[in-house]
Amino acid sequence: MTDDELKALVANLAVAQDRTDAQMAANAVQMAKTDAKLNRLAEMYGGVGNSQGAARDQIDAQLAANAAQMAKTDAKLDRLAEMYGGVGNSQGAVTEEFYYNSLKADPVLAGMRFDIIDKNVTRSHAGLEDEFDLILVNGREVFVVEVKYKAHKRDLERLLNKKAVNFRNLFPEHASRRQRFALAAFHIHDELKQAALGRGVTVLQRKGDVIETLAA
Numbered sequence: 001m002t003d004d005e006l007k008a009l010v011a012n013l014a015v016a017q018d019r020t021d022a023q024m025a026a027n028a029v030q031m032a033k034t035d036a037k038l039n040r041l042a043e044m045y046g047g048v049g050n051s052q053g054a055a056r057d058q059i060d061a062q063l064a065a066n067a068a069q070m071a072k073t074d075a076k077l078d079r080l081a082e083m084y085g086g087v088g089n090s091q092g093a094v095t096e097e098f099y100y101n102s103l104k105a106d107p108v109l110a111g112m113r114f115d116i117i118d119k120n121v122t123r124s125h126a127g128l129e130d131e132f133d134l135i136l137v138n139g140r141e142v143f144v145v146e147v148k149y150k151a152h153k154r155d156l157e158r159l160l161n162k163k164a165v166n167f168r169n170l171f172p173e174h175a176s177r178r179q180r181f182a183l184a185a186f187h188i189h190d191e192l193k194q195a196a197l198g199r200g201v202t203v204l205q206r207k208g209d210v211i212e213t214l215a216a
Helices: 003-047 053-105 153-170 190-198
Strands: 116-125 128-137 141-150 178-187 202-207 210-214
Touching: 053 116, 053 128, 053 141, 053 178, 053 210, 116 153, 128 153, 141 153, 153 178, 153 190, 190 202
Parallel strands: 141 178, 178 202
Antiparallel strands: 116 128, 128 141, 202 210
């Protein structure tokens, strides 16, 4: 996949996610209205006497109609959830592909050239298993890169508190190398960026067709 194709795909995914978010918000409003209707009908039902059979029939019919509407809304939400998950997975795959292809073409990170770059490396040992998005290796250093379409604080915590620890345990062959960690994303807000740099994590972000590296 070329960089132009990647850019077009990312743009389309962003539009799809915005539409999905808007539809989910609209459905939430509709469900709130339905709940309010049901509450009013329940109050009406409580005030209807035994002699008012016709009114009860109308209420039952309205309750059935509202139940049908809620079922349709639930079905819509289920479909949207599937779409939302698919969009998220596609965005993550595109982001990984962009950083992998870019670093493979020019394997320089934080001013250092690397000899090897691996993608989606899974290793299991003694009951411990983990997967690492990108690993770059040269004679003296190893860089472990966590890739996210949109980075969050929990991603930084997970990288430092889980990924870093697991990497050291799962890859003892790199014990003699300086081990460094990076967070790569298409979207990362300034506060998180500064937090990462302050904790020794290099930040990679996309600037047009190239990678901008903020070395920790």
